[in-house]
Amino acid sequence: MFNRKIALVLAIAVAAGLGLLAAQKFFVAAPPASGTQWPPMQTVTLLPQPREVPAFSLEQSDGTRLTSGELNGHWTLVFIGFTFCPDVCPTTLTELAPAQKQWQSLPDSIRPRVLFVSIDPERDTPARIGEYAHGFHPDTLAATADIPTLENFAKSLSLVFVKVPGPDFEQHPDNYTMDHSAAIVLLDPQGRMAGLIRQPLQTQAIADDLTALSRASAP
Numbered sequence: 001m002f003n004r005k006i007a008l009v010l011a012i013a014v015a016a017g018l019g020l021l022a023a024q025k026f027f028v029a030a031p032p033a034s035g036t037q038w039p040p041m042q043t044v045t046l047l048p049q050p051r052e053v054p055a056f057s058l059e060q061s062d063g064t065r066l067t068s069g070e071l072n073g074h075w076t077l078v079f080i081g082f083t084f085c086p087d088v089c090p091t092t093l094t095e096l097a098p099a100q101k102q103w104q105s106l107p108d109s110i111r112p113r114v115l116f117v118s119i120d121p122e123r124d125t126p127a128r129i130g131e132y133a134h135g136f137h138p139d140t141l142a143a144t145a146d147i148p149t150l151e152n153f154a155k156s157l158s159l160v161f162v163k164v165p166g167p168d169f170e171q172h173p174d175n176y177t178m179d180h181s182a183a184i185v186l187l188d189p190q191g192r193m194a195g196l197i198r199q200p201l202q203t204q205a206i207a208d209d210l211t212a213l214s215r216a217s218a219p
Contacts, residue, residue, distance in 0.1 A: 039212040042205035043197055050192035056153050058117065058143035061130020066115075066143045068191050075213050076113040076187040077197070077206075080150075080159055080180050082120035083132040088182045092201065093136035099207035100137045103214075110218045111139075112210040118144040119154065119161040120178050157185045157193055189217055 038046065058066045077096065081089035096114055103111050116133045118124040121144045124132075133142035145153070154161055159181040166175035186195035197206060 039216055041209050041212075043202045044186060044195050044206070044209040044213070045198070046186075046195040047193065050188050050190070050194040053187065053191060053193055054152070054156050056145075056149070056156070058145045058149070058153070059126050061126045061133070061142040063126060066141065071113070071115070071187055072191050073109065073189050074111065074113045075189060075194075075210055075217070076115055076191075077210070078115045078117065078157060078185045078187060080117045080119050080154055080161060082118050082178045082180075083124050083128055084120065084177070088199070090136075092182070092184070092199075093133065093140065095201045095203045096140075096206070097137040098203050099210065100139055102207040103211065104139075106211065106214055107218075110214045112214055113141060114139070115141040115143065117150070117153065118142070119150050119180055120144075121146060121150070123174065154181075159183070159185065 053068065055068045060066045079089075079092055079096075081092070083089075093114075093116065100112075100114060106112075114137070116129065118129045124144055126142075126144060129142040129144055133140040144150070150161075161178055161180035164177050164179050166172070166177070169175050182199045184197040184201075185193060186197065188194035
């Protein structure tokens with residue numbers, strides 16, 4: 001029984017990963033079809049046409065709701081993960097922190113944002129993800145939701161995640177990990193999916209690209 005469960009989980013993970021790879025074929029290093037000429041990018045890959053993101057509502061670390069329109073006006077980097085993550089999550093947030101420090105020289109009205117969304121609500125309370133994310137940089141937004149909401153949110157951004165039980169999961173239900181996309185999705189100031197940043201990250205290039213985009217789109 002347990003082996004069949006593991007096989008099913010792995011099959012789902014592989015299928016989801018293939019779906020993400022297929023979705024990434026639509027990303028090209030080109031300006032949006034809207035006609036806006038963005039500055040040359042070093043590491044951000046822009047979509048040929050920004051894609052509308054369905055309405056969502058997540059719970060932030062301070063207990064308030066984070067809804068679609070609240071991200072408008074800023075370029076936002078969205079990264080999914082979980083606080084028990086042993087590698088890619090802390091590494092990603094660590095590498096984004098120096099870029100966030102550089103963005104502090106920009107006016108608050110156009111300063112890029114980083115949004116960390118936990119896909120492990122069973123263990124990651126809003127307070128826990130806030131403490132975790134703010135340990136890397138105090139400006140990082142942190143949010144989560146129930147699993148169906150998170151699945152819809154991730155799917156809308158061409159991201160995937162799956163729960164992977166540990167060897168003694170049936171006796172210890174907390175013994176599991178979460179496999180998830182490591183890419184960072186870029187939302188434009190209209191809240192649309194506009195681009196992608198792939199691993200491995202180039203911190204200075206991210207800082208420069210988002211500074212250029214923020215200045216180019218400033219009113």
